[in-house]
Amino acid sequence: MSPGNARMVLHGIGVAPGIAIGKAYRVDRNKVSLAYYYLPSPAQIKREKERFDVAVEKAEADLKEIRAKMAGAFPEHAYIIDTHIHILRDSMLYDETMRTIDQQAVNAEWALRQALEKVQQIFAEINDEYIRSRFSDVDFVAERVLQNLTGQNKQSVTGIRERVIVVAQDLSPADTIQLQVEKTLAIVTDMGGKTSHTAIITRSLDIPAVVGLEKVYQAVRSGELMVVDGHAGKVIIDPDEELLNFYYERQYQLERYRKEVVRCAELPAETEDGYHIKIQANIELLEEVVAVIDNGAEGVGLYRTEYLYLNLDQPPNEETLFWDYRELAEIIYPETVTFRTLDLGADKLSTRLRPSNETNPALGLRSIRLCLQEDQTFRTQLRAILRVSGITKNVKIMFPMISGVGELRAAKTVLEEVKHSLIKESIEFDKDLQLGIMIEVPSAVAVADLLAREVDFFSIGTNDLVQYALAIDRVNEHVAHLYEPLHPAILRMIKQAADAGRQAGISVSLCGELAGEPLYIPILLGFGLDSLSMNPLAVPRVKKIIRNASMEESKDCLNEVLQFTTADQVNDYLCELAWRRFREDFELFADGMGKLPAASGIDQ
Amino acid sequence: MVVQVERKEFTVRNKLGLHARAATKIVQTSSQFQSRICIIKNGREADAKSMLDILTLSCPHGTRIELCAEGKDAAEAVAALTVLFDNKFGEE
CATH class of the missing domain: 1.10.274.10 (PtsI, HPr-binding domain)
Incomplete structure (x- = not known):
């Protein structure tokens, strides 16, 4: 544990990394209440x-x-x-x-x-x-x-006169945009999640942020001293001197480490013994391309295309999609962009596509299943992607949630039909465009050898794979502790999919939180993957660690780990290895001088 | 006093259409003239000096609109707005 004490420590979701120390500044966004009166003269x-x-x-x-x-x-x-x-x-x-x-x-x-x-x-x-x-x-x-x-001039973000930590219940996009970057040390809010607007903006502005703290606005007074730890998702109110000094030191070290890592971000991820693995970025918004490029990612390995569909009565039209996709593809060129087709699911449905009440939405009408049913929406998206491919030639398509060959063929039929209609209209598209699938349903792992014959690449989506394979809803607090990415079952499944891909001669990548977790790098290398795709901010550190790793050692590590019987054993082994081999890349992220937390990086 | 009336047709050619940034530029330009200036789409008129009126006229890329200016500086106003439209508001 870290030394010292504080008045209060709150835990939330760290959405933008870094440590900030400063005074709290509460921003009230409640609306003004209104009176009505009549003017007689x-x-x-x-x-x-x-x-x-x-x-x-x-x-x-x-x-x-x-x-x-x-x-x-x-x-x-x-x-x-x-x-x-x-x-x-x-x-x-x-x-x-x-x-x-x-x-x-x-x-x-x-x-x-x-x-x-x-x-x-x-x-x-x-x-x-x-x-x-x-x-x-x-x-x-x-x-x-x-x-x-x-006259109720509430404090707003524009009234800030010194460098402060902004504390709010929630911040609107208009508020966030008005923040004066040079006066904002960090942002902490009661509401919000990993993909909220505040999260995306703070990440792109490189301001530490912790959201979902539930009661920070109520707990802190303006002017009170706070520490914000964007890595651990921790907010410390009124720390004593000992704790404060601990964080000042850590902040300094982290800054130094980060500068060094980002400076080398452009270097390729090649192990000491010459194995090169491509490091790409997962993004959700066009605006995030800046982070992709700044952090040295080699293209976009996963563009989640759902954002443009959220909260709409009508799906966006082809032109809207085309211009968004085209801009992204042009900026990323000559690297590639992998478009994952609509993965609208239980948690992110737009109003029009929402199916009637489902008792088990995670196993219901979502993702590719929804697309095959709402086939017009699917076709419009495919047309937009294909049209961009004809211009930029750096585009790949990936279907999510494929559960077997029959479903894949149905989706491929739609794609072929869309291609035919483009040919008829003399609209260009990339004839060599690569098609891949997400491997995230356990049945897809079981038939990975059959699926590999039908596509150009696999991308293993660990977030859903863990959830479906272990039957764990990670946001359900009663079972969240059983969400174990290092479960031997998961490691075996990843290996099976990776081996099937390699035997069929197609490329295999891995996206999802697992990919951006530095602790897991030795096993990820051991799988012999072609690329990893992760949150852009995770890229520089992952690349650095890979450059100091070796393929031989990683293969040994994976073989060793595959003998273990529990996730805890795997985790302990990886922590010990990280501590022994990559100490300088981990010690700043460890809790105090002791044990590494199970997940030390920030992703998604 | 001579009151001129100038009319001219345009196609919205910037990719985003008459959204906030483009509408702001139209208002900035129109406000420099005394003439009453309006944008007409399918018979509906919007005041070219009102940002909200232009926005709510809803003119995406490809919309055909007519510009109409009425007043002693109508010709100059239309000329200035023509430059804006021709340059696609400095956008793509």
């Missing part, structure tokens, strides 16, 4: 209109100030503030509010809220999801004016 109406004007002017001045600050640190986002300034004076909001004050003789807050509701109605009727979602900008602007009117 023309003089009062006139005064009310002036009051509204002052509130708008103040909001405008504030926004201009933010814009000036942002133009330096964040030029690509400055236009968003321009948009906000225009909305502030827009006739649909400003003139409409003035008119309502006049005609209905009501207070400015009430009039503004009415105008806002009208705008909301108009936006709600628009088909274009992008434009519809822009209502959040209008809402944001109106909220600022309302805060000025009521």
Whole structure:
């Protein structure tokens, strides 16, 4: 254990790595509550209109100030503030509010809220999801004016004057975008998960963040000293001097280590005895490509394509998909991008595709099964991917959740039909495009030799494989402790799939959290995989460790590990090996000077 | 005083269509002129000086629209907006 004491230690989900030490700054995002009152005289109406004007002017001045600050640190986002300034004076909001004050003789807050509701109605009727979602900008602007009117000027992220740790219940995209990077040491929130907006933005901005803390907002006071450990997902409130010194030292060491590792991120992952394994990135959003390139990943091994489908009444159209995919493929070129076709599942269904209540959604209509049923949505996506392949020639397609040859052939038939229709329309696509499948259902492992004859590559998806093979729902707290990626059954299954792929002469990669976990590198190398795909931030450290490893030793390690009977034994063995062989790559991530935690990296 | 009326047809050619950034540029440009300027799509008019009106007109890539300016600087206004449309708002 680490030395020293603190007033409180909270555990959440570390979504962006790094350690931050600083003062807490609580950001209140609760909406202003509104009063209604009637203005009996023309003089009062006139005064009310002036009051509204002052509130708008103040909001405008504030926004201009933010814009000036942002133009330096964040030029690509400055236009968003321009948009906000225009909305502030827009006739649909400003003139409409003035008119309502006049005609209905009501207070400015009430009039503004009415105008806002009208705008909301108009936006709600628009088909274009992008434009519809822009209502959040209008809402944001109106909220600022309302805060000025009521004088309840809540602390907002723009009011930050020194470098602080932002503490909030939740942060909206508009809040996150306004954060002044140079003034924000870290972000901690009560809500959110690994894929929340805050998580993605903080990772791309390289600010440590811990989310899902449940009660940090309530527990901490503004100005109180905190430590945020983005690796361990830990937040320490008011630490004593001993603990503080421990974290200062660790922060310094980690920074030094990270700089060194990132500096070498471009070097290939080649073992001491000359075995090269490709290290790629898993991403979910186009915006993450920056992290892919900065961290030296050799292309995108898994593009999760679900994001564009979330919370839509209609699936996105072909053009929307085409441009998103094309931009990604062009940026990644000459490396490759593997598009995993829609893997909409129990936890991430968009409204229209949601099937009727299922008692067991993880085993229900999802992923490739849903695509084969909602075949039009599937075809549209395949068309978009194929069209991009014709332009950039660096595209691969991968079907998720394939359970056997029959299902694979059904999906391949759809793909062939889409290709035929493109040929008929004289639209180009890459004739040599590689097709692969995720190996994540236990039955696919059992028939891996049969599946290998039908595709160009395998990608072993360990997250689902562990869940399905061990019959463990990892988010169910009662059984989560049984979620063991190092279970001998899992190791045998990975080996079986990897061997089947190699015997058939196709390439085999592994994606999922396992791939980005430095502790597991010796066994992953031992499987003889062609590539690993992981969270971009995990890439530099994994590459460094591989460069110091040897294939011979890794094969011995795997053979040894395959003799073990429990996951704990495997874990102890790997910890001991890591400690002996790669001490400098692990000691900073260990808890105190003692044992390594089972998972020391950050992924997904 | 002579009131001019200028009309011109365009196709939205930037890939994102008239979204927030493009609409902001239209408003910035239109606001420099005294003329009443509107964008017409399928008979529906939007005030070219209102960001929300333009946005909610919903003009994706490929939409045909008509620009109409009315006032003494109508010709200049249409000319300035033509440059914006022709340059695809500085986007792809």
